[in-house]
Amino acid sequence: MANDCFYKVKVTQDGKTETYHWGYFTWPMCLADMKQLYKDGADAVELEMITQKQFDKLMQPYHG
DSSP states (O other): OTTOEEEEEEEEETTEEEEEEEEEEOHHHHHHHHHHHHHTTOSEEEEEEOOHHHHHHHHGGGOO
């Protein structure tokens, strides 16, 4: 879809950072998820835009 967003997401909480990849979300969905991460205690949420191609390549191991 034209409005899909793709991000590498780094979430820092209590000195630990975890990396996630979000894809095929609209911006309002990303914003809602970021707000929830902060409500859940995240100290920082860092978004890096990636392409759909990059996202799809990262997800290949999860598709049999």
